[in-house]
Amino acid sequence: MTTMLTAIDPSTGEPIREVPAAGPVEIETTLDHAESAFGDWRRTGFAERAELLRAVGAELRRGVEDYAYVMTEEMGKPITEARGEVVKAAWAAEHYAEHGERYLAADVVESDATSSYVQYLPLGPVLGVLPWNAPFWLAFRFCAPALMAGNTAVMKHDPHVPGCAAAIAGAFRAVGAPDGVFASLPVATPDVAGVIRDRRIRAVSFTGSDRAGAAVASVAASEIKPAVLELGGSDPSIVLADADIEAAAETLALSRIINAGQSCIAAKRIIVERSVHDEFVEALRSRLAALRMGDPRHDDTQVGPIARADLRDALHRQVTETVTAGATCLLGGSVPDVPGFYYPPTLLTGVRPGMAACAEETFGPVAAVMTAVDAEHAVDLANATQYGLAASVWTETARGEAMARELEAGQVSVNGIVKTDPRLPSGGIKRSGYGRELGRAGIHEFVNAQQVWVGPKRD
Numbered sequence: 407m408t409t410m411l412t413a414i415d416p417s418t419g420e421p422i423r424e425v426p427a428a429g430p431v432e433i434e435t436t437l438d439h440a441e442s443a444f445g446d447w448r449r450t451g452f453a454e455r456a457e458l459l460r461a462v463g464a465e466l467r468r469g470v471e472d473y474a475y476v477m478t479e480e481m482g483k484p485i486t487e488a489r490g491e492v493v494k495a496a497w498a499a500e501h502y503a504e505h506g507e508r509y510l511a512a513d514v515v516e517s518d519a520t521s522s523y524v525q526y527l528p529l530g531p532v533l534g535v536l537p538w539n540a541p542f543w544l545a546f547r548f549c550a551p552a553l554m555a556g557n558t559a560v561m562k563h564d565p566h567v568p569g570c571a572a573a574i575a576g577a578f579r580a581v582g583a584p585d586g587v588f589a590s591l592p593v594a595t596p597d598v599a600g601v602i603r604d605r606r607i608r609a610v611s612f613t614g615s616d617r618a619g620a621a622v623a624s625v626a627a628s629e630i631k632p633a634v635l636e637l638g639g640s641d642p643s644i645v646l647a648d649a650d651i652e653a654a655a656e657t658l659a660l661s662r663i664i665n666a667g668q669s670c671i672a673a674k675r676i677i678v679e680r681s682v683h684d685e686f687v688e689a690l691r692s693r694l695a696a697l698r699m700g701d702p703r704h705d706d707t708q709v710g711p712i713a714r715a716d717l718r719d720a721l722h723r724q725v726t727e728t729v730t731a732g733a734t735c736l737l738g739g740s741v742p743d744v745p746g747f748y749y750p751p752t753l754l755t756g757v758r759p760g761m762a763a764c765a766e767e768t769f770g771p772v773a774a775v776m777t778a779v780d781a782e783h784a785v786d787l788a789n790a791t792q793y794g795l796a797a798s799v800w801t802e803t804a805r806g807e808a809m810a811r812e813l814e815a816g817q818v819s820v821n822g823i824v825k826t827d828p829r830l831p832s833g834g835i836k837r838s839g840y841g842r843e844l845g846r847a848g849i850h851e852f853v854n855a856q857q858v859w860v861g862p863k864r865d
């Protein structure tokens with residue numbers, strides 16, 4: 407029996423699309439094409455690869471309205487953010503088109519050879535296992551560096567965004583990408599392990615939960631295949647007494663509600679120095695209270711629905727458990743009686759270590775405020791998590807930079823929002839994963855750093 411992948415409109419709870427999952431024949435054909443395309447693609451020059459990436463970037467920009475719409479209808483991202491995401495995906499393609507050759511330039515190393523150097527060669531078909539929360543951006547974050555390095559890319563997208571997966575594959579087709587260079591392989595979850603194990607897949611890039619990441623990494627490791635894991639986070643944001651409180655509140659409100667809070671790098675635990683706690687909390691509360699929640703198709707909507715009913719229920723469970731454990735709910739905190747999977751901007755104060763909103767990742771518009779007696783205590787609280795994805799610090803600049811060294815996170819922002827940027831590497835430590843995406847580091851994940859030693863040096 408064919409497994410169907412069903413997209414449900416989270417603003418109504420109604421199914422909107424069903425796509426058959428790939429069966430054995432489609433899996434075989436896709437992997438075969440990815441392998442045979444690699445034979446030619448690996449021999450193309452950077453200029454040809456860049457041309458494809460520039461063309462697909464241009465296609466995304468041209469079709470931004472349609473691409474954004476499918477994202478909004480399948481996972482509920484407010485349409486203005488969805489347009490921004492499509493443009494950012496195009497930027498990733500264009501960034502690697504422009505800088506990939508430089509990032510992969512051979513490194514000459516003096517030795518006993520006449521000439522010795524390290525050159526960076528592609529590995530083969532790379533599998534990208536992707537989540538629903540940023541369907542276009544995360545697809546291009548994976549495939550743009552992989553393709554520019556000369557690999558071919560096989561995308562296994564989240565089963566809840568089959569229209570997005572098809573649209574991304576359609577963008578490559580529209581610009582005439584050679585068959586097999588990029589493919590969407592919509593396999594059902596139980597079939598993913600078999601694809602990772604397939605001899606034609608040489609490496610895996612995974613973005614998603616730590617639980618699923620552990621499963622993917624175990625299979626990849628058992629086949630001795632490299633993997634990059636970008637997993638969950640419970641990112642701390644430290645607001646110290648010398649911070650610009652209004653600026654911090656403005657940015658952290660935004661950071662917590664982008665994509666209805668469904669971002670791995672959102673500000674999830676906000677750790678505020680005691681002397682400015684009340685002032686900061688009021689500045690944050692007033693901003694969260696003013697947000698417009700509603701139909702994500704409307705241009706003026708700032709907070710859309712949660713992507714799925716089970717995720718909304720899990721979020722509400724975290725909020726109620728945190729309040730039961732002694733936190734105060736200053737805003738939101740209840741499931742609205744409307745169709746769809748909405749959850750309101752919610753502000754919890756008095757959150758302490760061990761409470762659900764602190765110990766677990768909250769994937770929704772729930773800000774958990776904790777109190778620190780001083781900067782040192784704030785750093786201890788920030789690091790008291792199993793995760794280590796990103797963090798922000800709000801204080802005098804030099805002090806913030808010094809604190810970054812103390813924070814167990816793959817990325818730290820001083821007096822600014824934590825964001826991803828094609829120019830800069832992102833990734834986590836601890837249970838937030840390993841390896842890096844983006845920047846020079848991102849394109850070096852899926853290459854063979856081949857040492858070449860040529861002839862003995864003569865005196």
Ligand SMILES: O=CCCC(=O)O
Pocket residue numbers: 539540543668669670671825826
């Ligand atoms: O949720 C992870 C994606 C975060 C981002 O790159 O904006």
